Structures are given as structure tokens and as C-alpha cells.
Amino acid sequence: xxxxxxxxxxxxxxxxxxxxxxxxxxxxxxxxxxxxxxxxxxxxxxxxxxxxxxxxxxxxxxxxxxxxxxxxxxxxxxxxxxxxxxxxxxxxxxxxxxxxxxxxxxxxxxxxxxxxxxxxxxxx
Numbered sequence: 001x002x003x004x005x006x007x008x009x010x011x012x013x014x015x016x017x018x019x020x021x022x023x024x025x026x027x028x029x030x031x032x033x034x035x036x037x038x039x040x041x042x043x044x045x046x047x048x049x050x051x052x053x054x055x056x057x058x059x060x061x062x063x064x065x066x067x068x069x070x071x072x073x074x075x076x077x078x079x080x081x082x083x084x085x086x087x088x089x090x091x092x093x094x095x096x097x098x099x100x101x102x103x104x105x106x107x108x109x110x111x112x113x114x115x116x117x118x119x120x121x122x123x124x
Contacts, residue, residue: 023092026078043080091120
């Protein structure tokens with residue numbers, strides 16, 4: 001393990017003691033942001049793009065959501081998924097939790113995504 005990684009891992013873990021947030025945890029842990037937050041407006045554009053795609057097939061709006069660990073990226077995307085669940089079949093897939101990231105390749109990712117969709121379809 002690299003020296004920097006050895007130094008930062010316990011610090012990052014101190015700020016994330018319960019592990020990654022799951023979709024069912026969002027309502028309990030999520031702190032709403034102000035309307036003027038650029039992250040919120042970008043995700044609203046993405047939501048609108050998904051909803052518009054039902055009636056007008058066109059290339060979807062694309063967004064890159066970035067930020068440091070614990071900044072709310074996953075929580076925002078889970079809330080977006082919950083908002084779209086009435087109109088879309090939403091599946092949450094966490095490659096980091098599902099795969100051994102050090103050895104996974106693109107086939108592993110595709111297979112894991114397919115298995116996750118199959119499992120979610122069986123539950124609904």
C-alpha cells in the first residue's frame with residue numbers, strides 16, 4: 001500500500017464509520033441542499049432529461065458528478081433514482097461494493113450489472 005494511502009485510509013474511515021449509504025438510508029441521513037446549489041440544479045436537469053425522454057426520444061443529458069468522499073454524490077443520485085422510480089425501473093449498482101476493484105475488468109463490471117438488474121427485476 002502506498003504511503004499516502006496508509007496515511008489517509010484511517011482518516012477517511014473516521015468520517016465514514018457506517019460504510020456507504022444505501023438507498024434505504026437516504027431519507028434518514030440526507031441533508032437537503034439549498035435550491036441555488038449547482039449540484040442540485042444539474043441533477044434537476046438530468047431528472048428533466050430522463051422524464052422528457054419518455055415522450056421525445058433523443059440523446060440524454062449527461063452529467064459528471066464529482067466531489068470528495070462523503071460530499072453527497074451517491075445520496076443525490078439515490079434521491080434522483082427515488083424521484084424517477086415511478087416512471088422508470090431504477091436499479092442501484094455499486095461496483096466498489098460488488099467487485100474486487102483491484103482485479104475487476106470490464107467483463108466483470110458488465111456481468112455484475114446484469115446480475116444486479118436480474119435480481120432487482122425478480123424482487124419487483
